[in-house]
Amino acid sequence: MNIIVCIKQVPGTTKVAINPVTNTLVRDGVESIVNPFDMYAIEEGIRLREKFGGKVTVITMGPPQAKEAIKTAIGMGVDEGVLLSDRAFAGSDTLATSYTLSKGIKKLGSFDIIICGKQAMDGDTAQVGPGIAYWLDIPFVAWVRKIEEIRENERYIRVERLMEDGYEVIEGNLPILISVVKEINEPRIESLKGKIKAKNYNVPVWSAKDLECDPDYIGLRGSPTLVNKIFVPVRSSKREIIEGSSVEEKVDKLIAKLKESKLII
Amino acid sequence: MAISVILDRCVGCKLCVASCSQNAITIVNKKAVIDVAKCNYCGACIDACKKFKAIVIEIERKKPKEDLSIYKGVWIFAEQRHGEISSVVYELLGEGKKLAESLGEEVSAVLLGENITSKANELIYYGADNVYVVDSPYLKDFNDEPYTNALVSLIKEYKPNIVLAGATSIGRSFIPRVASALETGLTADCTHFAIDGNTKLLLQTRPAFGGNLMATITCSNFRPQMATARHKVFKKAVKDESRKGNVILKTIEGDSLKSRTRLIEFVKEVESTVNLSEADIIVSGGRGLGEAKNFALIRELAELLNGAVGASRAAVDAGWIPYSHQVGQTGKTVCPKLYIAIGISGAIQHMAGMQSSENIVAINKDPSAPIFEIATYGIVGDLFEVVPAMISKLKNK
Numbered sequence: 001m002n003i004i005v006c007i008k009q010v011p012g013t014t015k016v017a018i019n020p021v022t023n024t025l026v027r028d029g030v031e032s033i034v035n036p037f038d039m040y041a042i043e044e045g046i047r048l049r050e051k052f053g054g055k056v057t058v059i060t061m062g063p064p065q066a067k068e069a070i071k072t073a074i075g076m077g078v079d080e081g082v083l084l085s086d087r088a089f090a091g092s093d094t095l096a097t098s099y100t101l102s103k104g105i106k107k108l109g110s111f112d113i114i115i116c117g118k119q120a121m122d123g124d125t126a127q128v129g130p131g132i133a134y135w136l137d138i139p140f141v142a143w144v145r146k147i148e149e150i151r152e153n154e155r156y157i158r159v160e161r162l163m164e165d166g167y168e169v170i171e172g173n174l175p176i177l178i179s180v181v182k183e184i185n186e187p188r189i190e191s192l193k194g195k196i197k198a199k200n201y202n203v204p205v206w207s208a209k210d211l212e213c214d215p216d217y218i219g220l221r222g223s224p225t226l227v228n229k230i231f232v233p234v235r236s237s238k239r240e241i242i243e244g245s246s247v248e249e250k251v252d253k254l255i256a257k258l259k260e261s262k263l264i265i
Numbered sequence: 266m267a268i269s270v271i272l273d274r275c276v277g278c279k280l281c282v283a284s285c286s287q288n289a290i291t292i293v294n295k296k297a298v299i300d301v302a303k304c305n306y307c308g309a310c311i312d313a314c315k316k317f318k319a320i321v322i323e324i325e326r327k328k329p330k331e332d333l334s335i336y337k338g339v340w341i342f343a344e345q346r347h348g349e350i351s352s353v354v355y356e357l358l359g360e361g362k363k364l365a366e367s368l369g370e371e372v373s374a375v376l377l378g379e380n381i382t383s384k385a386n387e388l389i390y391y392g393a394d395n396v397y398v399v400d401s402p403y404l405k406d407f408n409d410e411p412y413t414n415a416l417v418s419l420i421k422e423y424k425p426n427i428v429l430a431g432a433t434s435i436g437r438s439f440i441p442r443v444a445s446a447l448e449t450g451l452t453a454d455c456t457h458f459a460i461d462g463n464t465k466l467l468l469q470t471r472p473a474f475g476g477n478l479m480a481t482i483t484c485s486n487f488r489p490q491m492a493t494a495r496h497k498v499f500k501k502a503v504k505d506e507s508r509k510g511n512v513i514l515k516t517i518e519g520d521s522l523k524s525r526t527r528l529i530e531f532v533k534e535v536e537s538t539v540n541l542s543e544a545d546i547i548v549s550g551g552r553g554l555g556e557a558k559n560f561a562l563i564r565e566l567a568e569l570l571n572g573a574v575g576a577s578r579a580a581v582d583a584g585w586i587p588y589s590h591q592v593g594q595t596g597k598t599v600c601p602k603l604y605i606a607i608g609i610s611g612a613i614q615h616m617a618g619m620q621s622s623e624n625i626v627a628i629n630k631d632p633s634a635p636i637f638e639i640a641t642y643g644i645v646g647d648l649f650e651v652v653p654a655m656i657s658k659l660k661n662k
Contacts (some may be wrong), residue, residue: 131441131442131445163435172525222327227480239640255655
């Protein structure tokens with residue numbers, strides 16, 4: 001089975017601040033990590049290969065240092081990885097990103113399943129996975145919490161999709177793109193053998209030219225959305241620690257306040 | 266794309282150097298020099314140089330394919346689950362009406378499903394001027410492809426200016442495919458909308474970096490302007506049963522409503538008696554509970570308040586409660602009217618999922634717990650004393 005996993009390198013924290021002097025984003029000394037949701041996608045890809053044989057390939061788009069994300073995946077046990085990196089990709093929104101990744105996937109050749117994490121921790125959009133499925137013209141199932149069955153020779157797959165009020169059992173045909181939620185598995189840590197392989201792994205880097213991208217669809221130029229303004233949210237101004245000489249008194253005060261603001265009856 | 270430094274304006278102050286995440290800027294002979302091999306054109310240096318305006322990026326953006334002024338109206342995707350209109354739709358009709366009024370345009374709803382035409386009037390009562398209905402057995406269950414094709418076909422025919430959908434499991438699954446097919450922009454999970462007074466563009470504001478920052482996004486060159494919007498943030502429209510509107514029944518020909526995925530069955534999760542994203546009150550428990558059986562306290566309080574039960578990642582990872590209850594970055598994002606955090610210290614990942622709640626009550630024995638920084642009301646104390654006291658007070662009212 002040919003399995004492709006899409007991953008993203010993100011800052012290891014969402015703790016950001018705006019420098020009041022320069023009005024720019026400050027991410028203090030944070031290391032980059034593989035987007036935590038993508039770890040479940042990598043794990044699921046490896047498990048499928050363990051069950052069905054074949055190959056797992058990770059693909060990412062990003063600056064040259066995103067090679068590290070590929071190496072993490074290699075360390076966990078994926079077979080190959082490729083980085084899509086080009087200055088022409090800079091400033092991509094989710095439309096341009098999904099287009100670019102789909103071009104990379106096409107260049108990789110045939111595949112049976114593509115797995116994405118449900119969303120990236122920094123952008124939280126969850127838009128790239130379904131976008132890739134559109135560009136590749138393949139079916140898509142979001143929020144997969146379990147792959148129930150795959151019958152490779154019949155090109156059949158059945159998964160569970162997590163919804164607000166429960167889950168849905170969905171069946172479909174390969175090739176397919178799924179985005180997975182945390183519940184699906186417990187990602188393994190990198191093995192020593194894997195780390196050695198990763199260290200020696202020479203990550204292929206593909207440019208816009210390698211992918212034969214239409215320049216109208218990549219980078220800032222191919223991105224319909226534009227960030228106009230970034231600002232720190234205004235927090236609720238009333239913050240109060242309820243004081244009292246006993247637990248009883250504190251609880252009485254709290255309940256009175258909640259009733260006063262009609263939050264409870 | 267080109268970035269350049271206007272030497273006359275550059276004073277060599279180094280503010281741009283500090284702002285550059287790529288370490289692409291150095292100062293040579295008291296002037297900024299940008300290494301274009303490293304630059305990712307993020308624009309941080311331009312912001313840093315606001316005072317001197319010495320750095321410029323010229324971006325040639327893709328031009329619109331057609332005259333954008335023919336796109337009129339605000340559309341709301343009227344999501345339905347099991348034949349019932351989702352409550353986020355009524356919130357979006359309220360918000361959509363406001364946007365439409367400031368544009369002098371109409372607000373319309375799109376209803377997809379099987380045997381759902383009778384629900385169209387409900388959408389009119391809540392403010393829709395027009396309801397486009399595609400009633401087809403192919404749309405009985407939600408599947409990404411037929412829903413995408415139906416909505417894309419309607420948008421191509423009627424050319425709305427703005428399309429909004431709920432940031433629900435369904436909306437966030439297929440709306441990105443719709444936007445891709447239309448090659449237009451899409452902003453995820455918005456919490457605020459406005460129309461720019463000059464440009465008349467939709468200003469789409471959403472939390473970024475787990476809610477630590479807000480970003481306002483526009484889509485100037487393409488139509489429709491599309492966004493998914495967070496549930497429970499916008500005020501529900503007022504129902505008026507005397508309202509009149511048009512119901513437009515559409516049929517979509519051919520194979521485009523066929524799906525390559527099929528729903529076999531829906532399994533309602535027993536544990537979640539109340540849907541977290543629909544709940545007005547959520548009572549959440551965390552590590553401070555110590556063990557699984559103590560979640561009974563959380564459940565009892567939630568039941569008394571007619572609320573839903575939430576949990577921090579620590580509690581879920583410990584196996585005290587299923588993942589479907591997890592609130593936070595790796596779980597659900599919620600914004601109820603009242604969120605009660607019990608024994609939750611307030612890890613940044615948890616706060617990302619609940620900090621936009623209207624009111625937050627925190628109960629924790631550690632006065633320095635970060636949760637108190639965002640709590641409307643806090644009680645510093647032992648939860649095993651505070652919560653039982655609350656329960657007995659509420660029972661004896």
